[in-house]
Amino acid sequence: MEPTLLKARGLEGSRTLASYLSRGGYEGLRRALALGPQEVTKSVIDSELRGRGGAGFPTGRKWTFVPKDHPGPRYLVCNADESEPGTFKDREIIEHDPHLVIEGIAIASFAIGAHTAYIYIRGEFVRWANLLEQALGEARREKILGADVLGSGYSLDIWVHRGAGAYICGEETSLLESLEGKRGFPRLKPPFPAVVGAFGKPTVVNNVETLACLPSILTRGPAWFASIGRPRNTGPKLFSVSGHVVRPGVYELPLGVTFREIIFEHCGGIRAGRKLKAFFPGGSSAPVLTAAEVDTKADFDACAEAGTMLGSGGVIVLDETVDMVEAAANLAHFYAHESCGQCTPCREGSDWLVDILHRILAGHGRAEDPDTILRICRFASQGMTICPLGDAFSLPISSIVSKFRDEFERRIAAATPAPPRKHPVLPWAGPRPGFGR
Amino acid sequence: MPKLTIDGREVEVAQGTNLIEAARLAGIAIPYFCYHPYLSVVGQCRICLVEIEGQPRLAIACATPAADGMVVRSQTSSRVREAREAVMEFLLANHPLDCPVCDQAGECLLQDHSMDEQGGQFSTHMVETRRTFPGLERRLLGPHVVQNQNRCIHCSRCIRFTQEISETSQLTYVSRGNHAYIDTFDGRPFDDPFSACAADVCPVGALTLREFRFRKRAWKLRSTPSICPGCSIGCNLWIDHHERIVYRFTPRENPKINATWLCDYGRFLAESLNAHGPAPTFRDEDGSSSSPPLEETVRALALELKAARTLRVVASANLSNEELFLAREIFAGYLHGELVTPVWPGEPRRMKNGHGVWLASSDAHPNANGARRLGLDIVDESGLARFLYGAADLTVLLDPLAHPYLAGEEALQLLRVGHTLVFSQRQHAVCEFARWTMGVASLACNEGTFTSGADQVQRFQAAFAPPRGALPLWQWFTLLARELGLARLAVATPRDVFQLMVSQERSFAGLAWEELGGFDTDSYREHQHVG
Numbered sequence: 001m002e003p004t005l006l007k008a009r010g011l012e013g014s015r016t017l018a019s020y021l022s023r024g025g026y027e028g029l030r031r032a033l034a035l036g037p038q039e040v041t042k043s044v045i046d047s048e049l050r051g052r053g054g055a056g057f058p059t060g061r062k063w064t065f066v067p068k069d070h071p072g073p074r075y076l077v078c079n080a081d082e083s084e085p086g087t088f089k090d091r092e093i094i095e096h097d098p099h100l101v102i103e104g105i106a107i108a109s110f111a112i113g114a115h116t117a118y119i120y121i122r123g124e125f126v127r128w129a130n131l132l133e134q135a136l137g138e139a140r141r142e143k144i145l146g147a148d149v150l151g152s153g154y155s156l157d158i159w160v161h162r163g164a165g166a167y168i169c170g171e172e173t174s175l176l177e178s179l180e181g182k183r184g185f186p187r188l189k190p191p192f193p194a195v196v197g198a199f200g201k202p203t204v205v206n207n208v209e210t211l212a213c214l215p216s217i218l219t220r221g222p223a224w225f226a227s228i229g230r231p232r233n234t235g236p237k238l239f240s241v242s243g244h245v246v247r248p249g250v251y252e253l254p255l256g257v258t259f260r261e262i263i264f265e266h267c268g269g270i271r272a273g274r275k276l277k278a279f280f281p282g283g284s285s286a287p288v289l290t291a292a293e294v295d296t297k298a299d300f301d302a303c304a305e306a307g308t309m310l311g312s313g314g315v316i317v318l319d320e321t322v323d324m325v326e327a328a329a330n331l332a333h334f335y336a337h338e339s340c341g342q343c344t345p346c347r348e349g350s351d352w353l354v355d356i357l358h359r360i361l362a363g364h365g366r367a368e369d370p371d372t373i374l375r376i377c378r379f380a381s382q383g384m385t386i387c388p389l390g391d392a393f394s395l396p397i398s399s400i401v402s403k404f405r406d407e408f409e410r411r412i413a414a415a416t417p418a419p420p421r422k423h424p425v426l427p428w429a430g431p432r433p434g435f436g437r
Numbered sequence: 438m439p440k441l442t443i444d445g446r447e448v449e450v451a452q453g454t455n456l457i458e459a460a461r462l463a464g465i466a467i468p469y470f471c472y473h474p475y476l477s478v479v480g481q482c483r484i485c486l487v488e489i490e491g492q493p494r495l496a497i498a499c500a501t502p503a504a505d506g507m508v509v510r511s512q513t514s515s516r517v518r519e520a521r522e523a524v525m526e527f528l529l530a531n532h533p534l535d536c537p538v539c540d541q542a543g544e545c546l547l548q549d550h551s552m553d554e555q556g557g558q559f560s561t562h563m564v565e566t567r568r569t570f571p572g573l574e575r576r577l578l579g580p581h582v583v584q585n586q587n588r589c590i591h592c593s594r595c596i597r598f599t600q601e602i603s604e605t606s607q608l609t610y611v612s613r614g615n616h617a618y619i620d621t622f623d624g625r626p627f628d629d630p631f632s633a634c635a636a637d638v639c640p641v642g643a644l645t646l647r648e649f650r651f652r653k654r655a656w657k658l659r660s661t662p663s664i665c666p667g668c669s670i671g672c673n674l675w676i677d678h679h680e681r682i683v684y685r686f687t688p689r690e691n692p693k694i695n696a697t698w699l700c701d702y703g704r705f706l707a708e709s710l711n712a713h714g715p716a717p718t719f720r721d722e723d724g725s726s727s728s729p730p731l732e733e734t735v736r737a738l739a740l741e742l743k744a745a746r747t748l749r750v751v752a753s754a755n756l757s758n759e760e761l762f763l764a765r766e767i768f769a770g771y772l773h774g775e776l777v778t779p780v781w782p783g784e785p786r787r788m789k790n791g792h793g794v795w796l797a798s799s800d801a802h803p804n805a806n807g808a809r810r811l812g813l814d815i816v817d818e819s820g821l822a823r824f825l826y827g828a829a830d831l832t833v834l835l836d837p838l839a840h841p842y843l844a845g846e847e848a849l850q851l852l853r854v855g856h857t858l859v860f861s862q863r864q865h866a867v868c869e870f871a872r873w874t875m876g877v878a879s880l881a882c883n884e885g886t887f888t889s890g891a892d893q894v895q896r897f898q899a900a901f902a903p904p905r906g907a908l909p910l911w912q913w914f915t916l917l918a919r920e921l922g923l924a925r926l927a928v929a930t931p932r933d934v935f936q937l938m939v940s941q942e943r944s945f946a947g948l949a950w951e952e953l954g955g956f957d958t959d960s961y962r963e964h965q966h967v968g
């Protein structure tokens with residue numbers, strides 16, 4: 001397939017406005033301005049584009065949730081927080097083609113009637129924040145952005161907002177809190193951001209890759225986009241493949257390729273002649289699939305049928321040398337560190353999982369541990385929490401325990417009893433720091 | 438008005454009512470930690486999960502508005518019970534379970550809900566080492582609030598209180614996830630003027646009050662409805678007492694005045710209610726003093742009053758409507774004395790009511806409006822000074838705390854001229870030379886009504902009987918009335934005085950004693966210790 005999103009990769013000076021214009025850049029925006037917001041939204045609905053941020057929600061549908069008659073401003077937010085482990089696709093687009101993202105933002109903003117858009121980018125992405133700033137500067141100078149976008153009378157400004165380093169700020173409502181200068185705590189829904197979003201105004205949050213799909217939908221038409229992949233799962237998709245493959249990296253492939261093709265054809269198979277053991281199809285939050293499930297199609301619906309999700313498209317490949325208990329502990333550690341701490345099940349459950357898994361790794365597992373893990377996961381997911389971070393660790397970890405239970409049991413069988421605790425369990429039984437000495 | 442069914446009971450509620458409140462109306466208690474009727478809804482604790490017919494997932498009752506035809510299951514759903522049990526287990530995973538040494542025990546939502554949702558097992562399958570916060574186990578956050586972070590269940594009520602109610606935003610989370618803790622920005626003292634409310638809203642023993650902790654087990658306390666004596670706003674409160682000692686004030690819910698809040702100043706007046714006036718003392722010309730028995734005292738007082746050619750009386754805006762009424766009838770009406778009521782502006786105080794509106798105090802007394810209603814002569818400091826300059830051979834002070842001016846050099850000198858009778862709740866400089874000092878029992882032993890700044894007449898009750906020698910002021914007055922032959926005023930209870938006042942005073946006409954309590958509205962505190 002000829003690349004759309006990564007067209008610029010490998011071109012000399014691809015980041016400049018001149019290069020972008022020479023490749024037909026901002027043509028999609030020009031068309032959009034001529035078509036009018038309704039027609040643009042209709043094209044996107046017809047293209048069946050689904051959000052690339054993780055949930056796979058139909059993008060055009062999301063736009064229509066913005067109240068038509070809402071007085072006052074509305075906003076578009078480009079989600080460039082990209083913190084899901086194993087996901088590094090948005091960065092790749094910005095690295096090679098920042099103007100593609102800007103054009104996408106402009107099209108989406110025009111469609112929903114926003115005159116201000118924000119790019120929320122993760123704090124660690126200093127280089128890519130700078131690249132975006134440079135590109136925005138060029139676009140403003142050339143009157144592509146500003147009071148009179150491409151001479152159409154439509155005005156738009158785009159601001160880059162850097163996060164402060166929290167995975168949870170990729171979740172859209174938490175992102176909005178952070179954007180408003182507050183602590184990154186996810187909000188209760190409803191109301192959804194499309195109705196009450198940034199600064200209390202209707203706001204659409206879209207992922208970088210989602211927005212980067214828009215220019216080509218406008219220039220080449222929704223039918224062309226819908227012809228890629230299969231119905232309801234259309235268009236090109238970036239897969240960021242990491243782990244034990246010969247050629248890790250970002251691949252642009254049509255939705256619906258199988259994971260076998262991704263891993264064994266495009267990435268050259270498992271490194272050092274080893275065997276595939278398992279893989280996370282869509283970032284670390286997606287339930288794990290085993291080698292036997294490698295023929296699953298890499299699209300939203302097929303992954304859902306397989307009991308997992310396409311998520312961000314970050315494929316993490318594990319070979320036969322991987323210890324699944326360690327993998328689970330690694331995941332638990334990440335999510336416990338990133339839990340915002342609001343919801344009881346997520347806050348307590350994630351930390352509890354870390355403790356259990358580390359105890360098993362230290363050789364002191366107990367027979368009831370796998371069931372305790374499954375119980376924690378069950379009650380930290382499926383609507384037990386405000387945001388889906390509870391699900392994001394519960395589902396993959398419970399899938400690991402279910403699919404590789406024998407590995408847990410083997411370790412537990414070989415376990416020794418835990419040594420006496422070093423710390424007193426009861427706080428008053430130990431030294432009392434600070435007060436009343 | 439949506440009509441819905443909760444656990445098989447039908448209930449009709451106002452539009453916008455959430456399921457917790459709807460269930461409350463239906464007589465069903467849905468447990469909650471992070472929800473508070475006067476704070477924003479955050480849905481963090483997840484204990485309030487309910488099953489709603491037609492919805493695949495459990496929903497949180499605090500954030501779900503009642504809708505017409507909704508069928509909700511709480512206790513009757515096994516899914517709900519299972520989920521709540523799991524949430525309890527999560528909450529207890531890192532909780533120290535130090536109830537025996539925790540001062541919140543007995544009024545702790547975690548204990549209560551563990552009883553309900555876990556059958557009193559207080560258990561968790563957690564076998565790992567508990568997370569602790571070394572150094573944050575007994576920390577003074579500010580002048581009143583002591584923190585034990587190990588017990589915190591991260592409900593964020595205290596944070597929301599300082600953001601939404603007291604508007605100082607002094608409290609915040611520091612750090613993230615399971616290691617987040619409550620702190621002030623930059624370690625500054627938590628000196629919010631409403632800081633003790635943070636300990637009130639804390640459902641567990643993470644925030645407790647320096648003044649109260651370890652002084653009395655919560656289940657020993659009896660609560661008597663009363664009114665704050667601190668200023669003209671008239672916040673509703675409970676006097677919490679045991680064996681005739683007042684231990685604390687806690688807010689009593691009143692949406693129109695103080696929602697479920699008290700300011701620190703008013704709250705910590707509680708201690709002062711344990712001071713009851715000195716025994717009746719007679720001081721002779723030669724300086725010798727004696728304490729005659731009550732009947733003799735009253736008789737002598739009556740004689741002294743009748744003998745006076747010119748009588749002046751300083752009343753007080755700290756007295757109840759009934760006491761002011763009796764004072765006016767006896768001293769001004771019958772004895773033809775001159776009577777003034779000093780009013781002192783005091784420190785400005787404010788309180789936010791249940792609708793988010795700030796109320797401001799006009800003065801430092803609970804009943805200046807009562808004095809106004811009764812048409813008494815209100816004076817400020819200079820008015821009071823002028824009043825005392827005028828000659829009289831007998832001065833009666835109904836409350837030496839009526840105005841700070843009365844404790845000043847000038848006032849004391851003026852009062853030394855002629856005889857002084859003083860009714861006092863506490864030792865006071867005037868008592869040193871007054872001819873008669875009569876002990877008055879504190880508000881804890883008094884019953885009556887105050888008229889608030891917003892002109893609401895509110896009733897307070899007596900927590901316990903006064904100690905020997907001290908009487909509530911109204912009782913001194915009725916005894917005096919009997920002695921003076923004023924049978925009409927020699928009634929037996931404050932309620933009788935009130936009836937008399939209602940029948941005689943236009944400004945009190947139509948009021949009914951029974952309806953003035955504000956006790957008819959069920960207090961949240963009695964259901965789930967919210968305030």
Ligand SMILES: Cc1cc2nc3c(=O)[nH]c(=O)nc-3n(C[C@H](O)[C@H](O)[C@H](O)COP(=O)(O)O)c2cc1C
Binds near residue numbers: 059207210
């Ligand atoms: C815990 C969590 C983290 C997330 N992180 C990201 C992220 O880093 N980048 C992103 O685009 N979306 C992320 N999302 C998804 C967003 O909430 C949101 O669904 C997405 O930005 C919508 O864009 P889309 O419709 O274009 O997919 C995250 C969601 C959750 C629950």
Ligand code: SF4
Binds near residue numbers: 168341344388389
């Ligand atoms: S699920 Fe976890 S991350 Fe999400 S809001 Fe709740 S505590 Fe925060």
Ligand code: FES
Binds near residue numbers: 468469471
């Ligand atoms: S009371 Fe509903 S989530 Fe805490």
